[in-house]
Amino acid sequence: MANKLLITAFLALILAGCTGSNTVPDPDPTDSQMGGDSGAGSDGSEYDPFGGDEVPDDSRNPGEDLASVIYFEFDSSELRPEDTDTVARHAMLLGDNAGMTVRLEGHADERGSREYNIGLGERRAQTVRRMLLIQGASASQVSTVSFGEERPAAMGSDESAYSQNRRVVIVYTNQ
Amino acid sequence: MIQRILVVLSLAAILFSDVAHAQLEVVITEGIKRRPVAIVPFGWEGQTAAVPTNVSDIITANLYRSGRFAPTPVEDMLETPTTGAEMDFDDWSILGVEAVAVGQVTQTGENAYEVQFQLFDVNTRRQMVGYRMPASRGTMRRAAHRVSDMIFEELTGIPGVFDTKVIYVSADGQGANQQYSLIVADQDGENAFTIMQSTDPIMSPAWSPDSRRIAYVSFEDNKSSIYVQTLRTGNRIQVSSKPGINGAPSFSPDGRQLVVTLGGVDGNLDLYVVDINSKQARRLTTHRAIDTEGSWSPDGRYIYFTSDRSGGPQIYRVRSSGGTAERVTYEGSYNARPRLSPDGKRLAMIHLTNGKYQIAVSNLERRDLLVLSAGSQDESPSFAPNSDTLIYATRTRGDGVLAWVTADGLIRQELASGDGDVREPVWSPFQRF
Numbered sequence: 001m002a003n004k005l006l007i008t009a010f011l012a013l014i015l016a017g018c019t020g021s022n023t024v025p026d027p028d029p030t031d032s033q034m035g036g037d038s039g040a041g042s043d044g045s046e047y048d049p050f051g052g053d054e055v056p057d058d059s060r061n062p063g064e065d066l067a068s069v070i071y072f073e074f075d076s077s078e079l080r081p082e083d084t085d086t087v088a089r090h091a092m093l094l095g096d097n098a099g100m101t102v103r104l105e106g107h108a109d110e111r112g113s114r115e116y117n118i119g120l121g122e123r124r125a126q127t128v129r130r131m132l133l134i135q136g137a138s139a140s141q142v143s144t145v146s147f148g149e150e151r152p153a154a155m156g157s158d159e160s161a162y163s164q165n166r167r168v169v170i171v172y173t174n175q
Numbered sequence: 176m177i178q179r180i181l182v183v184l185s186l187a188a189i190l191f192s193d194v195a196h197a198q199l200e201v202v203i204t205e206g207i208k209r210r211p212v213a214i215v216p217f218g219w220e221g222q223t224a225a226v227p228t229n230v231s232d233i234i235t236a237n238l239y240r241s242g243r244f245a246p247t248p249v250e251d252m253l254e255t256p257t258t259g260a261e262m263d264f265d266d267w268s269i270l271g272v273e274a275v276a277v278g279q280v281t282q283t284g285e286n287a288y289e290v291q292f293q294l295f296d297v298n299t300r301r302q303m304v305g306y307r308m309p310a311s312r313g314t315m316r317r318a319a320h321r322v323s324d325m326i327f328e329e330l331t332g333i334p335g336v337f338d339t340k341v342i343y344v345s346a347d348g349q350g351a352n353q354q355y356s357l358i359v360a361d362q363d364g365e366n367a368f369t370i371m372q373s374t375d376p377i378m379s380p381a382w383s384p385d386s387r388r389i390a391y392v393s394f395e396d397n398k399s400s401i402y403v404q405t406l407r408t409g410n411r412i413q414v415s416s417k418p419g420i421n422g423a424p425s426f427s428p429d430g431r432q433l434v435v436t437l438g439g440v441d442g443n444l445d446l447y448v449v450d451i452n453s454k455q456a457r458r459l460t461t462h463r464a465i466d467t468e469g470s471w472s473p474d475g476r477y478i479y480f481t482s483d484r485s486g487g488p489q490i491y492r493v494r495s496s497g498g499t500a501e502r503v504t505y506e507g508s509y510n511a512r513p514r515l516s517p518d519g520k521r522l523a524m525i526h527l528t529n530g531k532y533q534i535a536v537s538n539l540e541r542r543d544l545l546v547l548s549a550g551s552q553d554e555s556p557s558f559a560p561n562s563d564t565l566i567y568a569t570r571t572r573g574d575g576v577l578a579w580v581t582a583d584g585l586i587r588q589e590l591a592s593g594d595g596d597v598r599e600p601v602w603s604p605f606q607r608f
């Protein structure tokens with residue numbers, strides 16, 4: 001997904017110098033300029049098969065027949081018994097294909113503090129990561145990122161939405 | 176005597192029509208009995224027919240927005256003096272007005288003006304404060320905020336925060352079309368500037384102590400990084416982009432360091448202090464639980480943070496030089512996102528009570544806990560620089576909106592924003608001149 005990144009220079013009244021005097025600095029909008037190194041880190045070329053919060057495009061997933069979203073119970077980062085097989089199959093796929101890499105995207109539901117939810121999303125991603133590593137994937141094949149509550153799969157403030165949002169998405173990144 | 180009132184401010188929009196288009200419009204007020212004051216329309220002496228900025232309207236709107244004052248409508252005034260010498264105090268006693276502000280704007284050059292005002296106590300018939308200050312067309316709005324601050328402080332004993340700013344994150348659209356914006360605006364929502372925009376999430380903005388830079392987290396390229404961006408130029412530097420989590424930046428009081436959360440490859444979230452120039456990181460906590468949301472105490476000695484080392488999230492503090500963490504909160508099963516008031520006396524947090532995530536404040540000496548908000552998903556409390564008021568994010572009908580509340584919980588207002596889901600407001604420090 002192309003990374004649209006735009007930094008607009010912000011010209012605050014506060015910033016216009018004028019030390020030692022009691023005058024109020026003059027905001028002149030013509031002063032604004034585009035940021036210098038503002039585009040750092042966005043090459044805009046990486047393909048994101050998940051396009052934010054939608055169900056993945058399975059045709060791009062090497063583990064085509066494998067579910068790529070693992071759901072979690074409230075306040076839990078434990079793998080549910082029914083998902084252990086799915087994770088094991090991903091681990092096997094990675095173990096058999098040393099060139100394959102995955103990114104584990106951890107998510108939380110929207111309740112509570114945003115940064116703490118980043119931690120909860122990461123904890124879930126790490127649960128999946130540990131299972132993958134134990135079952136054959138190597139550490140260099142697996143990276144994690146936590147989006148916390150920032151990229152919900154389902155909108156809404158009810159348990160149905162929350163349960164869809166507490167998840168780890170397994171994204172194959174070496175397409 | 177405290178009165179609880181619920182006012183939908185369409186009335187105010189009519190009264191103060193030229194400020195009704197503010198991006199952060201007050202929509203609901205719950206609060207105390209307002210004190211009657213009068214801001215008389217300021218006089219104007221200049222080369223144009225109309226004054227470039229209606230200073231007295233801005234002051235009136237500010238005092239109304241504060242929730243503490245009921246400015247007299249202009250049509251009810253029996254006289255409209257522009258100097259104290261022209262005032263007949265009986266005309267104001269009859270209206271039951273406590274204090275009257277008069278003033279005028281005088282043009283002194285092509286783009287040079289002078290704003291002067293006097294505030295009178297109707298009861299004693301004495302001048303409480305008077306001031307004159309230079310302004311230009313571009314700064315007159317700010318001059319009006321400064322006059323508002325002086326009047327507010329004179330009448331309440333609390334420094335005004337009308338001449339301050341707020342930063343917040345706005346999210347527009349859904350799914351692949353989601354657009355995140357980092358917006359800086361005056362505290363009344365005017366002069367809103369988008370300083371950064373991305374299709375990937377933006378989180379956790381923080382002001383530098385001198386108000387010139389903003390630290391934030393950006394998820395460009397599907398990884399988290401911490402940036403520090405200079406507002407005036409738009410230039411930014413990447414301060415941390417390590418494997419795993421880079422999050423929750425907060426400036427040290429001297430502005431040279433950030434406390435951040437790093438997760439590393441194994442995802443063990445701990446606090447680190449990062450020097451902004453050298454980017455060297457010093458580890459502050461080592462617990463295997465989640466340690467995050469570090470926030471410096473104003474004196475720089477402690478860093479308060481959220482940790483779930485006891486099970487659920489609670490607030491702890493550690494010396495900024497390092498050492499053993501001590502637990503600060505014990506009431507309830509969920510306390511997170513600590514923020515100290517600038518005077519160092521109070522601690523604001525998200526507190527779970529009766530199934531609702533609400534904003535609470537603890538007096539650090541008394542160790543009490545006062546719940547200030549009434550939503551079910553309130554978050555991101557941030558103190559105004561006067562330590563009297565907090566801004567936070569709440570939800571109405573599924574949309575994120577901003578709200579503010581006084582630290583005693585008596586006055587609370589919701590602010591309607593222009594568009595999008597608005598969250599993570601942070602109040603700026605006092606502005607410098």
